[in-house]
Amino acid sequence: MSKELARTADLEAVIANGDLNSLTSEQRIMLYQRTCETLGLNPLTRPLEYLKLQGRTVIYIRKEACDQLRKIHQITIQIIERVIENDVLTVVARATTPEGRSDEEIGSVSVAGLRGEALANAQMKALTKAKRRATLSICGLGHLDETEEPPVSPVNVIEKRPIDHYYELVLRAESVGLHAHAAQLEDDATPEEIRAAYLGLNKVLRDAQRGEDGG
Numbered sequence: 001m002s003k004e005l006a007r008t009a010d011l012e013a014v015i016a017n018g019d020l021n022s023l024t025s026e027q028r029i030m031l032y033q034r035t036c037e038t039l040g041l042n043p044l045t046r047p048l049e050y051l052k053l054q055g056r057t058v059i060y061i062r063k064e065a066c067d068q069l070r071k072i073h074q075i076t077i078q079i080i081e082r083v084i085e086n087d088v089l090t091v092v093a094r095a096t097t098p099e100g101r102s103d104e105e106i107g108s109v110s111v112a113g114l115r116g117e118a119l120a121n122a123q124m125k126a127l128t129k130a131k132r133r134a135t136l137s138i139c140g141l142g143h144l145d146e147t148e149e150p151p152v153s154p155v156n157v158i159e160k161r162p163i164d165h166y167y168e169l170v171l172r173a174e175s176v177g178l179h180a181h182a183a184q185l186e187d188d189a190t191p192e193e194i195r196a197a198y199l200g201l202n203k204v205l206r207d208a209q210r211g212e213d214g215g
Contacts, residue, residue, distance in 0.1 A: 021056065063132065089108065092104060095135055
């Protein structure tokens with residue numbers, strides 16, 4: 001089995017276990033890119049994020065992804081209810097596809113003691129949460145978005161190595177159709193090989209950008 005096939009097999013095994021803690025940086029990039037491709041998302045808008053949640057590393061779907069999903073699938077959102085009960089504001093959102101299929105989800109936030117701007121922000125959060133949850137539900141996605149509890153924040157899952165910066169550049173090249181210019185490097189590539197590959201691919205990207213700008 002080639003090294004590339006072995007890395008793919010390792011990636012699939014980790015995904016099957018539902019915990020992405022042991023992914024290498026290269027595998028994280030590969031998974032990120034494949035997920036974006038599968039969902040039709042633009043990776044340059046950072047639609048996904050790796051987060052630590054209760055000791056596990058997971059992919060979170062961000063607001064940018066939900067906005068893109070609604071556009072891709074022509075999903076319309078209707079707010080059908082807003083209610084405050086026991087100091088908790090709950091918004092109910094209904095997502096509908098062009099085929100007439102619909103799904104409903106809620107977004108709830110505490111508004112105890114809130115007034116003015118703080119109350120307005122809580123109302124917007126509940127609305128956004130309901131819309132995102134309805135979007136993910138009707139798209140059949142079980143991923144959490146960043147409004148879910150418990151509150152979490154992005155983490156640097158694995159410290160970047162020099163080659164990881166090259167892998168990120170390769171990801172940029174793939175997103176604009178220039179992946180054919182990327183050199184195939186192994187994880188044990190020398191610093192000189194990594195630097196040469198990075199500079200070469202970076203020049204290709206700069207030249208392509210100048211061409212688009214008419215310069």
